Amino acid sequence: MVCVLLSTVVVSLATLAVAERMSEKIAISEARTRGEAFTNGVAAPLVNTEVRAGDPAATAIFSDVMRNRLDAGSIVHMKLWGTDGTVLWSDETALIGRTFDLEEPVRDLAGGSFAHAELSSLDQPENELEPESGKLLEVYVGTRDADGDPIVFETYWSAARIHRDERRVFWTLAPLSLGSMALLLALMFPIAMNLARNASRHVRERNRLLQHALGAADMERGRIAELLHDGVIQDLSGLGYALPSAASRLESRTGLDEAREIIDRATELVRRDLIALRTLLVDIYPPSLAAGELATAIGELAVTSERSGLVVSVEVRTDRPLGRATNQLAYRIVREGLLNIAKHTAATRARVSVRASGADVEIVVRDNGPEPVSVTVADRHSGHLGLRLLADAVADRGGELTIGPDEDGGTVLTATFRVLETGD
Secondary structure (H helix, E strand, C coil): CCCHHHHHHHHHHHHHHHHHHHHHHHHHHHHHHHHHHHHHHHHHCCCCHHHCCCCCCEEEEEEEEHHHHHCCCCEEEEEEEECCCCCEEEHHHHCCCCCCCCHHHHHHHHCCEEEEEEEEEECCCHHCCCCCCCCEEEEEEEEEECCCCEEEEEEEEEEEEHHHHHHHHHHHHHHHHHHHHHHHHHHHHHHHHHHHHHHHHHHHHHHHHHHHHHHHHEEEEEEEEHHHHHHHHHHHHHHHHHHHHHHHCCCCCCCCHHHHHHHHHHHHHHHHHHHHHHHHHHHHHHHHHHCCCHHHHHHHHHHHHHCCCCCEEEEEEEEECHHHHHHHHHHHHHHHHHHHHHHCCCEEEEEEEEEECEEEEEEEEEEEECCCCCEECCCCCCCCCCHHHHHHHHHHHHCEEEEECCCCCCCCEEEEEEECCCCC
């Protein structure tokens, strides 16, 4: 709707500008024609040697005819010029006998036959005694008088016709331009609506696929965690108990020191692997998150990050228990933020803040890295696939995820989204 209104305004202004230019050209052309006809048909035949010399009787006859024409109203001012720039006669009598520099196009053409017209603002020295009349149509006509001597006759015509022509041209063009635009919009509207529906459908489909992908990833992590817990970890735990028992049976026998040493090393290796697998199990599918304990799950993430030398402080504030989907999204955002700090910054400290109030969730992950990082999350060439997937998931909930320099130094990841599940 806004685009349609803007288009209408632009077309209307363009039509008005075209109408103004066209009406001005039409008015100047008509003024030139009328000025040339008046000069050659009325004024020039009355000019002779006596009028040029200022003879009172001859000048009075010429003045009577000219003033009668002025009284008709279409002509506002008149001047009779010599080719040297001397005013031979004017309706402003104080100008008679004075000499001015003719305007450049007229000065170059003086002495010959010509007609020059333009829109004048009466700002030349020759106009100093003429009353303020706004813009007028100024017409210079070069011709010869009754004695065959060259003269220049100048007339000023009212510009009111310009405004009348402007309105006439505008109302002639407006129905054509606005009507054409309306027809174009009418033809494009069904296409635009169809494109909008298709785009909306594609967005919904993409978001649905994204949700399915994230849900499938969660299910797969849960399946892997279950396999690790019920299979490999149980087997390694049993092996961890069995190896020390086998080593104790070899203590009473001589010559088996090397075998006992091998068993001891294997026992230590199994214990380390068990610790690593249990840590991985928590990272993949933390039990506390499955139980709805978001603060505990994020605290476990902080402990894991601290093993790499990053000191993490955590603050989680919620005014009510959140649903499973919201907890999982918040957990993934915090995990991705801490992983990016460990991979891409030289930070030693990080602060995690999760706040949920009403239907709004805000997650902030800050670090004290010496070089702030700014990432355009939507850029597919940024190399942050995990962030892009999270940004899409956040956008699907009507939120936004950004990464940029923090006011206090370092980098800050901020994500805001709305709680949509009924369980939230």
